[in-house]
Amino acid sequence: DAGVTQSPTHLIKTRGQQVTLRCSPISGHKSVSWYQQVLGQGPQFIFQYYEKEERGRGNFPDRFSARQFPNYSSELNVNALLLGDSALYLCASSFGQVGTNEKLFFGSGTQLSVL
Amino acid sequence: GDSVTQMEGPVTLSEEAFLTINCTYTATGYPSLFWYVQYPGEGLQLLLKATKADDKGSNKGFEATYRKETTSFHLEKGSVQVSDSAVYFCALSLASGGSYIPTFGRGTSLIVHP
Numbered sequence: 001d002a003g004v005t006q007s008p009t010h011l012i013k014t015r016g017q018q019v020t021l022r023c024s025p026i027s028g029h030k031s032v033s034w035y036q037q038v039l040g041q042g043p044q045f046i047f048q049y050y051e052k053e054e055r056g057r058g059n060f061p062d063r064f065s066a067r068q069f070p071n072y073s074s075e076l077n078v079n080a081l082l083l084g085d086s087a088l089y090l091c092a093s094s095f096g097q098v099g100t101n102e103k104l105f106f107g108s109g110t111q112l113s114v115l
Numbered sequence: 116g117d118s119v120t121q122m123e124g125p126v127t128l129s130e131e132a133f134l135t136i137n138c139t140y141t142a143t144g145y146p147s148l149f150w151y152v153q154y155p156g157e158g159l160q161l162l163l164k165a166t167k168a169d170d171k172g173s174n175k176g177f178e179a180t181y182r183k184e185t186t187s188f189h190l191e192k193g194s195v196q197v198s199d200s201a202v203y204f205c206a207l208s209l210a211s212g213g214s215y216i217p218t219f220g221r222g223t224s225l226i227v228h229p
Binding site: 003004033035040041042043044045048055056058090092097102103104105106107108109 | 119151156157158159160161204206214215216217218219220221222
């Protein structure tokens with residue numbers, strides 16, 4: 001069975017541009033969450049979507065937005081890119097809403113470089 | 116706010132050595148605790164978890180015990196292998212406004228030499 005897939009794997013953008021990252025969860029999983037991982041740091045929670053509704057948001061500016069589609073895939077959008085947005089963006093899926101007993105399955109991430 | 120603190124890496128060991136990676140947390144409630152592992156070029160994988168005080172999580176020879184009195188969740192393995200070389204992340208999950216927000220530590224790199 002396919003795991004969590006993210007696209008693209010690498011992306012280079014310039015300051016002020018907009019970017020869209022995509023994530024396909026494991027078949028049957030209804031929850032997708034997004035994380036930003038800056039080099040040398042742990043993943044930082046951005047969003048969680050469950051059944052196409054936003055169920056949690058981390059401490060990120062409004063330039064970050066996301067949505068979940070009827071097939072449970074998800075997109076993360078970042079507008080007005082800043083140099084500090086350069087990071088590995090991880091997507092994780094789980095069957096139910098992220099909670100104490102939900103196991104998260106992570107994709108390999110999208111490496112975003114902002115020049 | 117909630118936070119997770121891990122020991123600085125890299126941790127460098129010889130094969131068959133004993134491993135301890137320290138993890139302490141700060142949380143306003145009673146979190147669940149996790150260890151994730153990230154092998155080179157791969158996504159994070161759940162290694163083990165514990166959901167309440169005194170629980171012991173274990174998997175693949177790794178163990179960690181939820182210590183509420185010391186707010187710790189140290190990762191241990193009795194005999195490491197070269198294949199254990201990876202980055203290890205301690206994390207907590209706590210309810211916030213009706214959803215569970217995961218918080219990760221910065222990760223500890225483990226390098227095991229033959």
